[in-house]
Amino acid sequence: MGIKSKLTAGILTGAMAISLIGGGTYAYFNDVEVNNSSFAAGTLDINVAGNDAANAIIDVSNLKPGDYMLRNFKLNNTGSLDVSKVLLTSKYTVADANGNNAGADFGEHIRVKFLHNYDKNSTVIYETTLKELGKTDVVNNLYSWYGERDGIKAKSSDDLVVLFEFADNGKDQNVFQGDSLKLEWTFDAKQTEGTLK
Structure with a gap:
């Protein structure tokens, strides 16, 4: 077989294959629609405004x-989601000025009274010592029938009043002279329960 015969046979084979492929297709109506969905998570963003410029x-x-100190502070929910509760975790460290505390804890002598939440119209929410103040919800403990319900709505705030007192126990407290206490409060905002969207 010459080169011309081989080329002719190859072209005929290719044409036959194309005709078989074309004969095996079917025509049908078709409609395609693409739907794009999105999920965007909301934000929980709580911040605290205190009495002074440094927000302490x-x-x-x-x-x-x-001695006692009355302080106001504001819990701001600047996020896009409602907050169901705000858990306060309290930690402190004591610097013993004279090294003579002999096991006495300055934190046991500092009383903390969460007196009022203006948004919940409540009074004397919670009272304890710094030592005993562990984790507590500072926006849901008490509310009256005419006050705001639990939590903090998105883009709103709760105004709280706290009284700190260096409690006089009527005994010798000289071991605390010159001592200092560094207090760290962490506010942990929790979301509300999921709902049908």
Whole structure:
């Protein structure tokens, strides 16, 4: 077989294959629609505004037994989601000025009273010592029938009043002279339950 015969046979084979492929297709109506969906998570964003420019809730010196300090602070929910509760975790460290505390804890002598939440119209929400103040919900403990319900709505805030007192126990508290206490409060905002969207 010459080169012309081989080329002719190859072209005929290709033509036959194309005709078989074309004969095996079917025509039908078709409609395609693409739907694009999106999921965007909301935000929980809580921040605290205290009494002074540095946003500290309390910063005092020269305390003696019996002294007390009244402080206001605002819990702001600047996020897009409602907050169901705000858990406060309290930690502190004591600097023993004279090294003579002999196991006494300055935190046991600092009383904390969460007196009022203006948005919930509640009074005396919670009272304890710094040592005993572990984790507590600071926006849901008490509310009255005419106050705001639990939590903090998105883009709103709760205004709280707290009283700190260096409790005078009527005994010798000289071991605390010159001592200092550094207090760290962490506010942990929790989301509300999921709902049908």
